[in-house]
Amino acid sequence: MPQHASAFLLAIEGGDGAGKATAAAGVAAQLNAAGRTATVLSFPRYTHTLGGHVLGDYLAGRLPHTASPRAMATLYALDRLESAAVIAAAAAAHEVVVFDRYIASNMAYQAAQVPADDARDLMAWIARLEVDQFGLPVPDLSVYLDTPADIARTLILQKRSRSYTDDALDAYEADFALQTRVRTNYALMAAAGLLGRWATVPTIAAGSLRSPLEIATMIVDRLDDARPDR
Ligand SMILES: Nc1ncnc2c1ncn2[C@@H]1O[C@H](COP(=O)(O)OP(=O)(O)O)[C@@H](O)[C@H]1O
């Protein structure tokens, strides 16, 4: 198996229904077709980790009470900590590891649950927890898929059924105001370069959704901009 000690870590980020899973799969397919080995890791890993199982129960509304944003952030971070060996193995065996959500999701979503004035502090707290304390790698590039909330909602409702809930919308997806704050947080993180380098990819052009192929191509172009020597 080829070893790529310095695999490029590409995080696909955005709100629910922004098209992340589709884009992540498309990017990996394009890279693999070009002979550049790539794999996708999706977070949360609901069925693989203890943290993921608990999160699935929470998102499906099966837990008896709400948890604080810091407690929730810790569960999501635990899911990644439990996956550290899987991340390392993927990075050792591929040139590019594509994350379908990563640490920035925790920052965007949990900071959307606190007053706006406290959002930056919570984002910094999560980055310290995951990177400094848990030792998780910072991505080489995070791509923010900028999909307007109304389009994203339509896409969510088209989505296949999920492992942790039979509902069409999970607890976060059903909260439209939350999705708007999440988008604001992503824009802030991308502008400030929190958690490393960012590129924003608008999924809408002239009022219509770009094709999955076009979106994947735009992301691969950003990846090559970030790593011009490869
Ligand atoms: N560019 C696109 N054009 C048309 N449909 C799309 C596009 N991207 C995603 N979809 C569809 O929208 C739904 C949500 O996409 P998905 O990639 O699962 O989003 P996310 O992972 O961000 O929640 C899926 O049914 C998917 O097939």
Ligand SMILES: Cc1cn([C@H]2C[C@H](O)[C@@H](COP(=O)(O)OP(=O)(O)O)O2)c(=O)[nH]c1=O
């Ligand atoms: C990975 C991650 C997700 N989230 C949130 C974003 C989503 O609203 C929710 C579920 O993630 P997601 O995998 O996008 O759910 P789905 O299976 O519906 O695509 O968890 C965090 O708050 N922190 C995290 O670290």
